[in-house]
Amino acid sequence: xxxxxxxxxxxxxxxxxxxxxxxxxxxxxxxxxxxxxxxxxxxxxxxxxxxxxxxxx
Numbered sequence: 001x002x003x004x005x006x007x008x009x010x011x012x013x014x015x016x017x018x019x020x021x022x023x024x025x026x027x028x029x030x031x032x033x034x035x036x037x038x039x040x041x042x043x044x045x046x047x048x049x050x051x052x053x054x055x056x057x
Contacts, residue, residue, distance in 0.1 A: 007028055009023065009025075017044070
């Protein structure tokens with residue numbers, strides 16, 4: 001990662017579906033905090049096919 005903490009990070013993108021994931025090991029943190037793992041998942045909005053009879057909001 002390019003931050004000052006230099007925590008390792010993995011990013012993955014599924015180019016067909018548009019899903020993204022970022023996994024970061026939070027080893028270097030300010031204060032007296034225990035190391036953690038941060039996981040961020042981004043998913044495109046689901047759209048039901050035409051004719052499925054689902055109400056639209």
